[in-house]
Each structure stands twice: as structure tokens, then as C-alpha cells.
Amino acid sequence: MDLVEFQNKYPQIHTYQDDDEMKIFDLFERSPMNLQGLQLIYDRKPSFSALLQAQSHDWLTVVSKDSNRLFGFASMSVTPRYWNGELQNICYLGDLRAEYDRSTMKLWRRAYGDLLLMCQGYFRSRPPQKFLTAILKDNKIAQQSLVRQRPGKTFAYDYIKSIQMVNILGSFFPVSHHKGIRWARSNEEESLRSFIETCHRKMNMGYDYSSSEQSEWNYRKANWPDWSIDSFLVMEEEGEIQAVCFPWSPTALKRMRVENCSWGMRWLFKISGLFGCKNPKVGENFTTLYLTHLSFLKTELRNENWYGYEFSKFLLKSKALRKSNLISFCSQTPHKSPSALLVQKTDVDLFFVRSAEESKAVFVDDYIDFEMALV
Numbered sequence: 289m290d291l292v293e294f295q296n297k298y299p300q301i302h303t304y305q306d307d308d309e310m311k312i313f314d315l316f317e318r319s320p321m322n323l324q325g326l327q328l329i330y331d332r333k334p335s336f337s338a339l340l341q342a343q344s345h346d347w348l349t350v351v352s353k354d355s356n357r358l359f360g361f362a363s364m365s366v367t368p369r370y371w372n373g374e375l376q377n378i379c380y381l382g383d384l385r386a387e388y389d390r391s392t393m394k395l396w397r398r399a400y401g402d403l404l405l406m407c408q409g410y411f412r413s414r415p416p417q418k419f420l421t422a423i424l425k426d427n428k429i430a431q432q433s434l435v436r437q438r439p440g441k442t443f444a445y446d447y448i449k450s451i452q453m454v455n456i457l458g459s460f461f462p463v464s465h466h467k468g469i470r471w472a473r474s475n476e477e478e479s480l481r482s483f484i485e486t487c488h489r490k491m492n493m494g495y496d497y498s499s500s501e502q503s504e505w506n507y508r509k510a511n512w513p514d515w516s517i518d519s520f521l522v523m524e525e526e527g528e529i530q531a532v533c534f535p536w537s538p539t540a541l542k543r544m545r546v547e548n549c550s551w552g553m554r555w556l557f558k559i560s561g562l563f564g565c566k567n568p569k570v571g572e573n574f575t576t577l578y579l580t581h582l583s584f585l586k587t588e589l590r591n592e593n594w595y596g597y598e599f600s601k602f603l604l605k606s607k608a609l610r611k612s613n614l615i616s617f618c619s620q621t622p623h624k625s626p627s628a629l630l631v632q633k634t635d636v637d638l639f640f641v642r643s644a645e646e647s648k649a650v651f652v653d654d655y656i657d658f659e660m661a662l663v
Contacts, residue, residue, distance in 0.1 A: 291409065298402070300352050303350055308353070308361075316330045316385070319385055325550035326550070328547060332541070345507070350403065359392050362383055365379070366414045367380075367495065367504060378418050379411070380419075380420050397441060404643050418493075421641055423639065448652045448656070455576070456604070456614065457632065458630045463626075463628050469522070471522075472519075474518045480522065512536065523599070536580045539575050545572065546571065547570070556632070577608055579596055592619060592620060593619050601629075603615055616660065617660075619633070
């Protein structure tokens with residue numbers, strides 16, 4: 289099915305146009321996210337498409353609307369990523385927002401399977417071989433309407449694994465970090481890129497950080513605001529790189545605004561404020577510093593959590609939370625947080641999405657390359 293056939297079959301669904309932008313922003317305002325005591329408004333001003341451009345140059349947004357209003361939209365972006373040692377085109381399905389009335393949900397459930405088929409023709413240079421998406425575990429409406437099996441559904445969600453967004457709000461007392469952590473030097477780009485490429489090639493859906501002109505490395509250099517090699521962090525032992533990350537905030541592309549806050553979260557923010565943390569307030573945006581490009585040598589005693597906390601402690605000592613509200617990284621291994629740190633965790637479920645006729649995808653019990661800053 290090509291784009292023309294899709295739009296003929298679903299005349300209420302169109303490709304995104306510039307004049308849809310303000311209507312999308314309005315739908316964001318009307319559909320806050322509830323996240324463990326916080327009611328959040330997703331803010332993509334001044335450019336809705338800027339975040340998609342940071343994901344890939346191959347992206348598409350479709351909207352459902354009538355003459356008066358926009359009542360749903362979804363985005364797709366395609367990047368080559370490693371699967372079983374070979375590059376495959378992985379399509380990330382994001383921005384799925386719709387008004388929760390019966391007719392709107394019925395339209396999207398009916399069109400979703402054909403939307404996947406349409407992507408094969410739309411992204412001709414990179415036809416997707418897999419579709420990946422993420423849903424907050426606490427988002428019961430999305431879990432029910434999308435994941436739950438229903439008679440006549442044209443698509444299916446296959447559970448991959450659960451991950452956590454680890455959010456560090458501060459520390460209860462001064463913390464020490466691994467002594468080998470330092471800022472990268474401007475002449476180290478090739479050695480860091482090579483280390484990152486080696487690590488991510490081994491991951492499920494690892495990004496392509498090769499030296500190729502079309503690689504993810506070169507794409508991010510050109511399309512991520514404030515990308516700089518000397519803003520990377522390096523952990524070394526005896527002159528050998530053990531881990532690398534790029535602390536980066538996508539504030540120029542997306543933000544979260546606190547619309548409402550539970551009593552418990554208000555007290556948590558007050559407590560963190562006593563320790564010098566920058567607290568979000570109702571009506572204000574809060575910014576997150578993500579440990580992007582997180583790459584590491586895994587051992588029995590060291591995994592993504594150990595490295596994530598060590599880099600975070602370095603950033604805390606560097607006063608990073610004077611500019612940001614949170615330091616965040618992706619955890620995929622169950623763990624207890626260090627007692628010295630004030631930590632909040634958000635559970636996220638990852639899924640492969642397929643048409644109902646395709647065979648079920650396999651469960652993944654290993655580390656997945658998932659860049660939270662881009663979703």
C-alpha cells in the first residue's frame with residue numbers, strides 16, 4: 289500500500305503540513321501525561337518536527353483531522369541499526385496521540401495496520417524491517433487500547449522487555465565518583481567513536497557509529513544542537529577506555545511542563561531543594577540531562593547502572609543540576625539505587641509492532657540500544 293492508496297482509504301488521515309503545527313501543540317495542551325504524581329504537558333515549540341529531524345532524515349507524521357480540528361497524530365522515523373550483527377532498518381513509532389473518544393480510537397485502530405504497510409513504500413530508500421515503540425507502564429489507556437488483543441485488530445504489539453528511566457534529582461550528601469572520569473579532549477573524536485561503535489555493534493538494535501559518511505555518528509554531529517566532542521565524558525583505567533557518554537539536554541527540541549503535582553512529589557522536590565537541587569514548579573518547564581551515547585565494557589560487577597551512577601555523581605560534583613532538574617539514563621537491569629542519591633524511576637515497556645498477519649516477534653532478554661533523549 290502506498291501513500292495515495294492509504295489516504296484514499298482513510299480520507300480523515302493526512303500527511304503533516306506546516307499549518308498543522310499549532311493544532312498539534314493544542315492537542316499536546318489538551319492531553320497531559322500522568323507520570324507518578326506529575327501531570328506533564330509535552331512542549332515541542334517552536335518546531336514540532338525538530339525532534340524528528342534529530343532522530344533521522346527519514347521521518348513522517350500523519351494527522352487525523354476535519355475542517356475544524358485535529359484529533360490525532362502519529363510519527364515514524366527510520367534508522368539503520370544492528371540486529372544479529374547486520375544492519376536493518378528500524379522504524380520508531382512515536383508521538384501517537386489521539387483524543388479518547390470512540391470514533392477517533394476506532395479510526396486509528398482500523399488504520400494502524402495499513403499505516404505499517406504504507407511505511408514500506410513511503411520509506412523507499414530505507415524500507416522498515418522492524419517497528420519499535422515504547423509505552424509508559426503507567427499509561428493504562430495506551431496499554432489497553434494498543435497492546436490488548438481485540439477481535440478484528442489489524443495490528444499487534446509484541447512485548448520485548450521493560451526498562452527504566454532512572455532520574456537523579458540530587459544527593460543527600462557530597463558523593464565521590466570513579467577517579468578515572470574526565471571530560472573528553474577535542475583530538476579524541478576518532479578513538480571515542482571507535483569505542484562507541486564497538487560497544488553498540490554488540491547491542492540489540494545498536495546504532496551505526498561507524499566512520500561512514502551516512503552513519504548515525506555523523507548524522508548526530510550535524511543535527512543535534514550543541515553536539516561537541518569535548519562535552520563527552522570518558523572513564524579510563526590504566527589508560528584504557530572503560531566507558532563513554534555524552535550528557536546532553538534536548539531542551540531546544542522538547543521540554544516537559546509541570547501542569548500539576550501530587551502532594552508526595554511536592555515533598556520530594558522540597559527535600560531535593562534542601563540539597564541544592566533545581567526543583568520544577570507547577571507552570572514551569574523542567575529540563576533533563578540525559579546520558580546519551582552510553583557505551584561501556586560490561587563485566588560481572590559493572591553494567592549500565594554502575595556506569596550511569598558514576599557518571600551522574602561526576603556531574604553532580606560538576607554542579608550540573610544548577611542548570612538541569614534531572615540527570616537521566618536508561619536502566620535495563622534490576623538494581624537498588626545508591627543510598628546517597630535521590631532517585632526516581634519510571635518504568636517503560638518496549639514493543640515490536642506488526643501487522644496482525646505477521647508472525648509474533650521474539651522476546652529480547654539482553655541490552656537494547658534505546659536513546660531516551662530522542663523520544
